[in-house]
Amino acid sequence: MNSTSFRPRWFVPGDLNGFFGLVVDNLSILGFIAAALIGIFQFPADVVFTRMFPGTALGVLVGNLIYTWMAHRLAQRTGRDDVTAMPLGLDAPTSIGMALLVLGPSFIGFKQAGLDESAAALATWQLGMASLVVMGTLKLVLSFFGDAITRAVPRAALLGSIGGAALTLLGFLPLIETLRSPVVGFVTFGLLLYVLVAKGKLPVRIPGVLLAFIVGTTLYYGLGLAGLGTPGFKVPEATALAFTLPLPTLGFINGLRDTVPYLPLLLPFGLLMVVGGINxxxxxxxxxxxxxxxDVLLAEAISTLVAGFCGGVAQTTPYIGQPAYKHMGARLGYTLLAGLFIGLGGIFGYVSGLVQWLPVAVLAPIIVYVGLDITVQAFHESPRKYAPAVALAFLPSIAYLLVIKVGNPAWIAPENFAALYNGVDSHGLPDLATIVTLGNGFIITAMIWSTALVAMIDQRFGRAALVLLLGAGLTLFGFIHSVDPRGGIYLPWHVVGLGKAILWQFVGAYVALAVLLGLLGLQKPQVQAESR
Incomplete structure (x- = not known):
């Protein structure tokens, strides 16, 4: 067959399964973003649904259109009718991370700085746009150097750092939201484990995730209307569909300055998407x-930049499940349908309507599953001898989890938090100051620690020392172990008081260990024949 004259089919029956799976994935992430911002941080709902969502959904549309075109071109070139398009959607770890670690805290910070709710919401939205432009630009540049990055940073460090964030931030925090409606959340979560982990058989031929959503939502409203649901149950008010065209805006420029304190989060978020795209x-x-x-990486970067320029706040990524969609029978049409459904849904408002009617206790379990899956992948996809390095990478994220909870102004007043942070005793640095300093920049910290341990396991002590010296340099300017409770970066000579002591203690720790490993590396290599 002449491949130049071959015309692949745009739609096959299997595309319907792929469509539902891809749409549910994106709706669950949009739903959790809305639930986190509106429910946890009391963010104005109209800004989320009419400003953030349209641009975010446009990025999903653009990326899926590009991937559909790439699949069609590949099918034409090869003369094959079984080519499956690359699925693209919102990245779960970084999208939830943006809501919980960037957008929500910044909204509270703007209000504490004296802005009213409307002005704080606008500033937060502009920060979200600017964050996407920063990450998209980084991905655009790194798309040409992706292979070199994966050679420089061990897989255990890359996967371990995101695995720690997945276990704590995507696993534990959404699990709390799941169990706030125990019957609904536990049943939904259990059903997801049945279909996704145990691979259990279903009595109906529909995607398992969709069935879990249907069962959980039915339970939520059924129990609630019968008076058996959790206290505070109420049916959401019907939201009028609103047409919002996500046009390009320069509003992100106003938010660029505010991204500086969040660079220790944003830069690893972008880097991880590049590595994920390669995988x-x-x-x-x-x-x-x-x-x-x-091409895969460039399409991902372009869709993220489009979203950022047009008001979006969550970055897109190609999903790891392309072979799974192929096994479903999906080909070219499912990404086209899913992209149009999400993209147009953001413009016409029906995606916001769907998200408002999906209970948090139904949305949160899928995020918990994603967290577990990413955590398991960190161990499975790394050589067994590097398992300690993967586990080590989890620890800084636990510190950040504690900071999120302890630093919540709704629990502890800011002045009380400051007093705890500055309380010195005879045992060393204050507990809370140590936890905050460890948690700030936790993803980069995890990558540094894990990379150094991988080098030590490989008996490359000189390389481990160089990695630790890099850690000292990053600590010096607050990219990791920032002594600013908000995690900001700074010039070291501007740090005063207790922060100055903490800064030099942590820098000294990295340098001291680097020197020690460098000296130990000068020894004659040990003969490995001793261990039998």
Whole structure:
């Protein structure tokens, strides 16, 4: 068959399964973003639904259109009718991280700085746009150097750092939201584990995630209307559909300055998407669809930038499940349908309506599952000898989890938090100051620690020392171990008081260990024949 004259089919029956799976994934993430911002941080709902969501959904549309076109081109070139498009959607870890670690805290911070709710919401939205532009630009540049990055940073460090965030921030925090409506949340979560982990058989031929959403939502409203639900149950008010065209705006420029304190989070978020894109390309190639890695990464970067320029606040990524969609029978049409459904839903408002009617106790379990899956992947996809390095990478994220809870102004007044932070005793640095300093920049910290331990396991002590010296340099300017409770970066000579002591103690710790490992590395290599 002449491949130039071959015309692949745009839609096959399997595309319907792929469509539901991809749409549910994106709706669950949008729903949790809304639940976190509106429910936890009391963020104005109209800003979330009419300003943040349209641009965010547009990024999903643009990315899926590009991936659909790439699949069609590959099918034409190869003369194959079984090519499956690369699925693209909102990235769960970084999207939830944006809501819980960037947008929500910044909204509270703007209000504490004296802005009224409307002005604080506008400033937060502009910060979200600017964050996407920063991450999208980084991904655009790194898309040409992705392979070099994966060679420089061990997989255990890359996966371990995000695995720690997944276990604590995507696993534990949404689990609390799940169990706030125990019957609904526990049943939904259990059903998801049945279909996704145990691979249990279903009595109906519909995607398992969709069935879990239907069962959980039915339980929530059924128990609530019968008076058996959790206290405070109420049916959401019907929201009128609102047409919002996500046009390009320069509003992100106003938010660029405010991204500086969050760079220790934003830069690793962008880097992880590049590494993830490389892994996804390899996964698709193994499944028989040979997409050019650089094209996959460029499409991802472009969709993120489009979203940022048009008001979006959550970055897109190619999903790791391309072979799973191929096994479902999906081909070219599912990404086109899903992209149009999400993109147009953001513009016409029906996505916001769906999200408002989906209970948090139904949305949160899928995020918990994603957290577990990413955590398990961190161990499975790394050589067994590097398991301690993966586990080590989890610890800084636990510190950040404690900071999120302890630093919540609704629990502890800011002045009381400051008093705890500055309380010195005879045992060393204050407990809370140590926890905050460890948690700030936790993803980069995890990568530094894990990379150094991998080098030590490989008996490359000189490399471990260099990595630790890099950690000292990053600590000096607050990219990791920032002594600013908000996690901001700074010039070291501007730090005063207790912060100055903490700063130099942590810098000294990295330098001291680097020197020690460098000296130990000068020894004659140990003969490995002793261990039998």
């Amino acid at each position: 996804v390309s390899e996964s698709a190639r193994a499944a028989g669809d040979d997409y050019r890695t650089r």
